[in-house]
Amino acid sequence: MPASAQEFEADSAAANAVTVDMKLYQCSGCGLVQHDGPLVPYYREVIRSSKLSEPMMDFRQSQFQTVVDTVDGAASSVFELGCGDGEYLDIFRALGLETAGIEGSVAHSQRGRDKGHDVITGFLTETVMPSAFSERFDIVSSFNFIEHLPDPLASLRELAGFLRPGGAALLEEPNYDMISKFHLFNEFIPDHRFYFTQETFGALLSQAGFQIIEYSAIWDSYIISVVARKRPLADWAPFLTARQRMRQEIAAFFVASDREQNAVWSAGHQSLATLSSLGITGLVSCIIDSAPAKQGRFAPASGLPLVSPQCLDGGSIRRVLLAAAGFNTEIADFIRQNHGDSIEIGYLNKGRVEHD
Numbered sequence: 001m002p003a004s005a006q007e008f009e010a011d012s013a014a015a016n017a018v019t020v021d022m023k024l025y026q027c028s029g030c031g032l033v034q035h036d037g038p039l040v041p042y043y044r045e046v047i048r049s050s051k052l053s054e055p056m057m058d059f060r061q062s063q064f065q066t067v068v069d070t071v072d073g074a075a076s077s078v079f080e081l082g083c084g085d086g087e088y089l090d091i092f093r094a095l096g097l098e099t100a101g102i103e104g105s106v107a108h109s110q111r112g113r114d115k116g117h118d119v120i121t122g123f124l125t126e127t128v129m130p131s132a133f134s135e136r137f138d139i140v141s142s143f144n145f146i147e148h149l150p151d152p153l154a155s156l157r158e159l160a161g162f163l164r165p166g167g168a169a170l171l172e173e174p175n176y177d178m179i180s181k182f183h184l185f186n187e188f189i190p191d192h193r194f195y196f197t198q199e200t201f202g203a204l205l206s207q208a209g210f211q212i213i214e215y216s217a218i219w220d221s222y223i224i225s226v227v228a229r230k231r232p233l234a235d236w237a238p239f240l241t242a243r244q245r246m247r248q249e250i251a252a253f254f255v256a257s258d259r260e261q262n263a264v265w266s267a268g269h270q271s272l273a274t275l276s277s278l279g280i281t282g283l284v285s286c287i288i289d290s291a292p293a294k295q296g297r298f299a300p301a302s303g304l305p306l307v308s309p310q311c312l313d314g315g316s317i318r319r320v321l322l323a324a325a326g327f328n329t330e331i332a333d334f335i336r337q338n339h340g341d342s343i344e345i346g347y348l349n350k351g352r353v354e355h356d
Contacts, residue, residue, distance in 0.1 A: 001190060022190055023037060033194070071168050075168075101117060103122075109121040150193065171205065174192065245352075250274075263321075264288070267294045286306070
């Protein structure tokens with residue numbers, strides 16, 4: 001194969017020598033196709049001629065406007081990974097956005113700065129980026145550059161850190177689904193380290209911290225285009241609200257009887273966590289469980305004794321809270337069949353307390 005897509009020589013003999021045996025591998029786990037040969041010398045640089053195509057630039061203007069409209073709230077800034085001399089940043093700026101990017105070529109990055117873009121000469125994972133870039137940008141983007149990277153996951157994780165919550169990412173790669181479908185051996189080139197399908201590109205983006213909004217195959221299906229968001233972090237506040245509500249509901253269920261008359265059924269993780277986390281061991285006298293191996297022992301964190309269902313035969317237990325998840329109905333049927341309506345049953349069901 002040609003040793004690279006950019007090593008054009010001044011004479012034929014020298015050009016004929018610019019060859020390499022290109023070895024391809026596929027991951028047996030995720031399915032990603034990869035080239036493991038040496039990196040081309042200019043892998044940090046973006047070299048593209050799309051600006052020479054008027055239809056492509058018209059397409060990009062419409063496409064970029066759609067992405068701008070995807071952002072939650074007004075979009076005012078964009079960052080491009082591998083921005084070349086800023087031809088795509090020019091379009092974003094024409095749409096009213098502040099523009100920034102990173103480019104490995106000294107000459108290209110300087111031309112980008114000369115046009116007024118905030119372009120850093122460097123390479124993600126190697127260049128120390130400004131701390132002010134953290135969650136600063138409304139849009140992050142990259143176009144047919146990720147396949148060149150030696151560690152695309154590390155670079156994309158850093159890129160995701162630049163995107164604010166509610167922002168959008170526009171990320172594109174050559175489409176190996178199409179290459180594979182038509183057996184396009186001539187689409188392989190040592191410049192490209194990775195050959196992404198929609199599935200493998202999605203897996204990479206997911207690991208990097210993105211949530212996919214939309215996939216599309218563009219430009220006669222040669223390119224996978226993905227619009228994504230930064231994956232939101234978990235919101236723990238509703239857990240605290242639910243915890244407080246559950247404690248109140250359990251206390252209300254047991255309030256009409258003494259501690260010695262109250263029990264929880266099930267020594268599974270749900271009931272153990274409920275008793276210890278909510279600090280309600282003062283409301284119940286024991287934990288009922290059908291497993292002989294647990295009976296006669298004491299529950300972790302609460303210290304409550306574990307007893308067999310036969311404890312109900314004495315008639316001292318008047319209220320039982322079932323906390324056995326999907327087994328609650330089965331246990332309730334057992335209690336009704338053996339003790340009728342003499343025992344009031346409560347059900348811990350998906351965070352709420354229900355009772356007959």
